[in-house]
Amino acid sequence: MSEDAIRLVDVKKTFDGKDFVLSGMTLSVPKGSLTAIIGFSGTGKSVMLKHILGLYQPTSGQISVLGTDVTRLSPDQMTVFRRKFGVLFQGAALFDDMTVLENVSFPLVEHRRDLSESEVLVIASQRLKQVGLDEKHYGKLPSQISGGMQKRTGLARALALDPEIIFYDEPTTGLDPILTEMVDNLILETHHHRQGMTSVMVSHDLEAAFRIADHVAMLDAGKVLLFGTPEDFFKTDIELVKKFVAKGMKQGMKQR
DSSP: OOSEEEEEEEEEEESSSSSEEEEEEEEEEETTOEEEEEESTTSSHHHHHHHHTTSSOOSEEEEEETTEEGGGOOHHHHHHHGGGEEEEOTTOOOOTTSOHHHHHHHHHHHHOTTSOHHHHHHHHHHHHHHTTOOGGGTTSOGGGSOHHHHHHHHHHHHTTTOOSEEEEESTTTTOOHHHHHHHHHHHHHHHHHSTTOEEEEEOSOHHHHHHHOSEEEEEETTEEEEEEOHHHHHHOOOHHHHHHHHHHHHHHHHHO
């Protein structure tokens, strides 16, 4: 069995046949690791994530997730395969007309038809407890809870199907420093408490990436410019990486 949860080999993507958003991306994400994806805007972070999730097909190259070549799966097969994933979106992306408990129950209702209604509610409640949300909030709508509670609810929903990989897409964008630190710690705690789960975080927050991630990948021009430990980024001789890290860390200090 491969030790990589995700492997991209020379992946290229063009939408117009001329300009390549991904221009030969090669990346291996170790199983059980917490890996952060960083880089300037427009370097291919979101496009790469959508390829891994099977939302985009590459123009060329190979993409393997949990040992499966996802480029060869049919749409129906990909829908089933995505049960192995959990995704926490940038804005939590909760359903406005569903309660907290209903939001977390939704993936179970859709994908676990073998479960009874009471079993669904038990699992959803367990996930909410795991992310530290008090039971008194379960019957509330998203508009009736704080931003931090919305993030916890979104994470509980992402964990509902007990995924092997969880993706965090810019989880702290637009949040104040206190809430940002809460979300960062929640990601770290979730990763450590779920044995064997692989976590992938696309983030603009370098301070958080270097603090909580085991590995960091910096993208540039549709390729991986550097992959390594946080320490590798502070020791590198690559000028663009040094500039990006210095600027990102400086901005982080100003915000705090």
